[in-house]
Amino acid sequence: MQAPRERYGRWNSDARIVANSRDQGSPRQQAIVLVGWILLLLVGLRATQYFSSTPTRFLGCDSPRDRLAQSIPLPREPSVVLLSQTWDKLQTIFDNYPPQPLTLRQKKFNTGGNFPDIESIRNQTEISEDDSKVSRANHVEVTKNLVPYPKGLFSGRGIVMLAGGRYSGYASTGLGMLREIGCTLPVEVWMKDTQEEKSGWCQELRKEGMVCRRLSDYMDVSKLEHGYQLKINSILLSSFEQVLFLDGDNVPVRNPDGIFDSKSFTDTGVVLWSDYWRHSGSPVLPYVLGITGEASEVLIQEENKTVESGQLMWDKKIHWKSLCLATYYNYYGPQHYYTLISQGWAGWGDKDTFPMALRSLQQKYYTVPHDLKTLFVNDDTLHGIGMLQADPTNQTGYEPMFLHSNVVKWGARAFMCIGCASDPMDPVALSALENPENSIHQHLKEHYRIFKIEDMEAMGIDPEPLIWKSMEHTACRSVWKDDGLCARTREHMEKTFGHQFRVGRIAGLLGYGDRVCIFNQ
Numbered sequence: 001m002q003a004p005r006e007r008y009g010r011w012n013s014d015a016r017i018v019a020n021s022r023d024q025g026s027p028r029q030q031a032i033v034l035v036g037w038i039l040l041l042l043v044g045l046r047a048t049q050y051f052s053s054t055p056t057r058f059l060g061c062d063s064p065r066d067r068l069a070q071s072i073p074l075p076r077e078p079s080v081v082l083l084s085q086t087w088d089k090l091q092t093i094f095d096n097y098p099p100q101p102l103t104l105r106q107k108k109f110n111t112g113g114n115f116p117d118i119e120s121i122r123n124q125t126e127i128s129e130d131d132s133k134v135s136r137a138n139h140v141e142v143t144k145n146l147v148p149y150p151k152g153l154f155s156g157r158g159i160v161m162l163a164g165g166r167y168s169g170y171a172s173t174g175l176g177m178l179r180e181i182g183c184t185l186p187v188e189v190w191m192k193d194t195q196e197e198k199s200g201w202c203q204e205l206r207k208e209g210m211v212c213r214r215l216s217d218y219m220d221v222s223k224l225e226h227g228y229q230l231k232i233n234s235i236l237l238s239s240f241e242q243v244l245f246l247d248g249d250n251v252p253v254r255n256p257d258g259i260f261d262s263k264s265f266t267d268t269g270v271v272l273w274s275d276y277w278r279h280s281g282s283p284v285l286p287y288v289l290g291i292t293g294e295a296s297e298v299l300i301q302e303e304n305k306t307v308e309s310g311q312l313m314w315d316k317k318i319h320w321k322s323l324c325l326a327t328y329y330n331y332y333g334p335q336h337y338y339t340l341i342s343q344g345w346a347g348w349g350d351k352d353t354f355p356m357a358l359r360s361l362q363q364k365y366y367t368v369p370h371d372l373k374t375l376f377v378n379d380d381t382l383h384g385i386g387m388l389q390a391d392p393t394n395q396t397g398y399e400p401m402f403l404h405s406n407v408v409k410w411g412a413r414a415f416m417c418i419g420c421a422s423d424p425m426d427p428v429a430l431s432a433l434e435n436p437e438n439s440i441h442q443h444l445k446e447h448y449r450i451f452k453i454e455d456m457e458a459m460g461i462d463p464e465p466l467i468w469k470s471m472e473h474t475a476c477r478s479v480w481k482d483d484g485l486c487a488r489t490r491e492h493m494e495k496t497f498g499h500q501f502r503v504g505r506i507a508g509l510l511g512y513g514d515r516v517c518i519f520n521q
Contacts, residue, residue: 063469063518065179065208072209075158075186078239080217082153087219087237089147090324094331097138099288100131102332104339106348109280116280116345121300124343125282132295135288142328143290143361149320157242157260158186160234164196166428167248169411172201172478174251176470177463179208181255185244188213190234192221198426200479213237226334228349231309232327241317246402247310249409253463254391254401259313262393269318270365272355273389273402274372275308280345281352288340289360306342308372309351310404311389319363326357370398373459377408378452383439384408385450388459400459408440408450410467412475415444416488426480433488447495465497469518476516493518 104125109116116124127135159178163171171189178187186209191197193216202212215221215230218237224230235243242260246252265271279299286292286299316323329337330350341356342348358365370390377383386405390398413420417431432438433445443450449464456462472493476486493499501516 063180064182065176065473068179068182068184068208070207072184072186074206074209075188075211075239076155078237079153082150083218083237086147086150086153090327091219091331093142093145093147094328097141099135099138099332099336099340101127101336103335106339106344108344115277118297118300121280121343122283122297124280125284125339127282127284127340132284132288136290139288139290139360143321143325146321146324149317154239154241154316156186156240157244158188158238158240159183159244159246159256160188160190160238160240161246161248161250162191162231162234163189163248164191164230166414168196168198168201169413169428169474169480170405170409171248172474172480173410173412173467173470174246174248175205175208175210176473177251177253177467178256180466180470181252183252183255183257184209185257186210186240188234188238188240190215190230190238192216192224192230198479204478223331226349228338229330229333231350232323232330232353235314235316236323236327241315243314243316245309245312245314247404249386249405250310251403251405251410251463251467252401253388253403253461254399256401259392259401264366264368264392264395265313265315268364268366269315270322270354270358270363271313271368271392272307272309272365273311273368273392274305275347275351276372277306277346278302278304279306279352280343281341282343285340285356289356291359304367306347306352307355307367308347308387308389308404309354310387310406311402312354313392319358319365322357322361322363325360326353329353329357366392368392369395373398373400375403375451375455377439378443378449381439398459400461403463410471412471412485412489413480415440415471416475416492417482417485418488444492447492449496465493465499468493468497472518 104127107124109120109124111117111120161171161175168191175187175189178185187205188211189202189205190213193214197212197214205212213234215224215233215237219233224233231245231247235245244256244259259265259271262271279302281299283295283297283300287295292298314323329341330353333350333353337353338348338350341352355365368390372390373388375385375388377385385408386403388400389402389404391401413428413431415432417428418434420426420428421430421434430438432440435441440450451464453462456464468489472486472489474480475482475489490499490501494501499518501518503516
């Protein structure tokens, strides 16, 4: 069943200035009059924008993203030498004390999609008693020899987002949303190496208080065999002392500026968000990590859920050792620790290395108490969109803040591109518009909302128009600019939300340049 298109009220104002004069006067007098009119127009526009409740055409031009452009200081440049030396010391320790066996065979649970019972978890992964003792002893040596916190190397607070390759297209949406919702935090966008960079994108990001960083500038990335290993290293090597990490497919729906001052973060130094599932790790895991004195089912029997690392907060000064220990788990993650922690159940990867390191060192942290909410596509199916995680500043009630789009990944090219799969310079899979089997294909083809409007109203948010505004910027005014992509993106916004796109002459005269005004009909 097709959902109705959402329309908004029309904008009825049409400001016009008519100047008549019988006496033209001298050229100098004419110039003075012209300047006077321009100044009056400028003052009138600004006054209307900031003090009138009646929308005007130029209100759509003056978005938070435009106002914040070039006003947010860039993150400071870190010391490449000192960061590289810090990593080299850690890597030496990690190489000297590997877990045993070095490679654990990953198997899937044969439970028909249901969460495995304790007996299945108990027998899923075979580790000899000798190997588990060696792993425990080596784990002890790692924790004893971790490098001390490097004073003066990190400072300030900011956002770290992981991008690179096709994830850069998704990240452009989330980064644009940060500024559209008024976020003023500086941002570091991390990629593995230069091969994952989109040419020219990093120069564009600098205008918005964002900088690109490459892991290859600080470490040998050839040993990072899986994308899950990139996250922890981008946090570790970031110039920020206090980090809000966001995955490249994470789209904020509420301004996160204030979360570093929240009691949940200042009291603990770490904020984590829950996932869907309980623990499925091997009983050997708590023994190896020093949580228990012998193999134990203590984690399996807990009611607490595992965590979801599409977003997390970390104070490196307070929790430096646990961050380094989590890095050790990820260093041997694909070969050993990811399997030891999840045993092949859903969530294999980096996500639970963070709380495991904290628990191993008996350090406190805060888990947001509100369960995540799953968003579904606006139709009669149960096709998922992503996980909507709560604002950590509200400890008593659920308010949405982060949309981790782990299913429908928001990107202009991923949604609306035609022929991108054959682009040798920047290939992506068939776009949702091209692929009839895609869960949002019909929404894009027939122009209606992807989110269910009743779900949004129940939570007091409506982020979809702004998300599309961020994607329109990518499609029309970025290094991904493409005339066809831009036209299709704008057409969808016009027919779904009632947006219009215009560049007024007066806007250009007043210094708005080629900025496109987006406003409702």
